Amino acid sequence: MIDKKPKVVTIGTFDGVHIGHRKIIKRLVESAQNLGLESAVLTFFPHPRMVLQKELGIQLINTIEERKEIILSTGVDHLCVHPFTKEFSRLTAQEYIEQILVKKLQAKKVIIGYDHRFGRNRNADINDLKAYGKQYGFEVEEISKQDVDQVAVSSTKIRVALEEGDLEKANTYLGSQFLLTGTIVKGKGLGKGLGFPTANLKIEENYKLIPKNGVYVVKSFIDNEEVFGMMNIGYNPTVGGSTKTIETHFFNLNKDLYGKKLSIKMLKRVRDEKKFEGVEQLIDAMKKDQQFSLNYIRQIK
Ligand SMILES: Cc1cc2nc3c(=O)[nH]c(=O)nc-3n(C[C@H](O)[C@H](O)[C@H](O)COP(=O)(O)O)c2cc1C
Numbered sequence: 001m002i003d004k005k006p007k008v009v010t011i012g013t014f015d016g017v018h019i020g021h022r023k024i025i026k027r028l029v030e031s032a033q034n035l036g037l038e039s040a041v042l043t044f045f046p047h048p049r050m051v052l053q054k055e056l057g058i059q060l061i062n063t064i065e066e067r068k069e070i071i072l073s074t075g076v077d078h079l080c081v082h083p084f085t086k087e088f089s090r091l092t093a094q095e096y097i098e099q100i101l102v103k104k105l106q107a108k109k110v111i112i113g114y115d116h117r118f119g120r121n122r123n124a125d126i127n128d129l130k131a132y133g134k135q136y137g138f139e140v141e142e143i144s145k146q147d148v149d150q151v152a153v154s155s156t157k158i159r160v161a162l163e164e165g166d167l168e169k170a171n172t173y174l175g176s177q178f179l180l181t182g183t184i185v186k187g188k189g190l191g192k193g194l195g196f197p198t199a200n201l202k203i204e205e206n207y208k209l210i211p212k213n214g215v216y217v218v219k220s221f222i223d224n225e226e227v228f229g230m231m232n233i234g235y236n237p238t239v240g241g242s243t244k245t246i247e248t249h250f251f252n253l254n255k256d257l258y259g260k261k262l263s264i265k266m267l268k269r270v271r272d273e274k275k276f277e278g279v280e281q282l283i284d285a286m287k288k289d290q291q292f293s294l295n296y297i298r299q300i301k
Pocket residue numbers: 187188189190191192194196197198199200215230231232235236237238239247248249272273274275276282285286289
C-alpha cells in the first residue's frame with residue numbers, strides 16, 4: 001500500500017527501462033528532492049496490447065518482475081504497478097485522474113512525455129492533463145519532443161535489435177545488460193558427455209522476448225558469486241533437438257544447479273547456432289567459443 005504523502009509522479013510502460021526511461025526517472029527523483037516530496041513511478045501490467053487486442057504473440061524486453069527490480073534500483077521512492085484490466089481501460093480520463101493520480105498517489109506534480117495519452121480510448125492528452133492539474137491541484141511538467149528525440153531510443157528499436165542479434169546496440173540503448181530470468185531444469189542429459197555441462201533455463205513468462213538464436217557470452221550470480229559462461233539459444237540441430245532451449249555452460253563451476261532461480265546477463269554475441277557434421281565438430285566449436293569468451297571476459301574485467 002502506498003502512503004499518503006504528496007508525490008511527484010511519472011507514468012509509463014517503461015519496457016526495458018532504457019536510457020530514455022532512466023533519464024525521465026532521474027528527472028523525477030531530482031524534482032521530488034527539490035520540492036521535498038516523494039517520487040513515484042506508475043506503471044501498468046499486463047501490457048495494454050495483451051488486454052485490449054488479446055495479442056498473444058506480444059514480446060516484451062522485461063518480465064514484470066524484472067521491470068520492478070530495475071525501476072526500484074533507480075532510486076525512486078515508490079513503484080505502483082496498476083493492473084491493466086478491461087475495466088480499468090474503460091475509466092474516463094477524469095475518473096482515472098481522480099482515482100489513481102489524486103486519491104491513490106497524492107500527485108502534486110506529474111512529469112510526462114509530450115505525446116502521453118490516457119483515459120478511455122486514450123482520448124485525453126497533455127493539455128487535458130494540465131487542465132485537470134488546475135482542477136485537482138497538481139503541476140504538470142512536459143518532456144518535450146526535442147528531449148525525447150535527443151535520446152533517440154525506443155523499446156521497439158531495442159526489441160528489433162535483440163531479434164536481429166545486435167546485442168551491442170540493445171545493451172547500449174538499455175544502458176545495462178539485457179537479462180533472462182528463469183529456473184534451471186533438466187535437459188537431455190548430453191552436455192556432461194560432451195565435456196560441457198549446460199544449465200537449461202526455463203522462462204515461465206511466455207511474453208518474454210528471447211534474443212536471436214546463437215551463442216553468447218554471459219554473466220550471472222550463483223550463490224552470491226559472479227560467474228561467467230557461454231550460452232546457446234536454439235534447437236541444438238546437431239543432436240537433433242526439436243524444442244528451443246536456452247542453455248549455459250558456466251566457467252570454473254561444478255555445482256548442481258537444478259531448481260535454482262537465475263538471472264543471466266547477456267554480454268556479447270559470439271556466433272549463429274549451426275548444424276555440425278557430428279558431435280566432434282560441435283565439441284571443437286564449443287572449445288573455440290570458450291576461448292573467445294574467456295578472451296572477451298579478460299578484456300572487460
Ligand atoms: C556455447 C555453446 C554453443 C553451442 N553451439 C551449438 C551449435 O552451434 N549447434 C548445435 O547443434 N548445438 C550447439 N550447442 C548445444 C549442444 O548441442 C548442447 O549443449 C548439447 O546438446 C547438450 O544438451 P543438454 O544440456 O540438453 O543435454 C551449443 C551449446 C553451448 C553451451
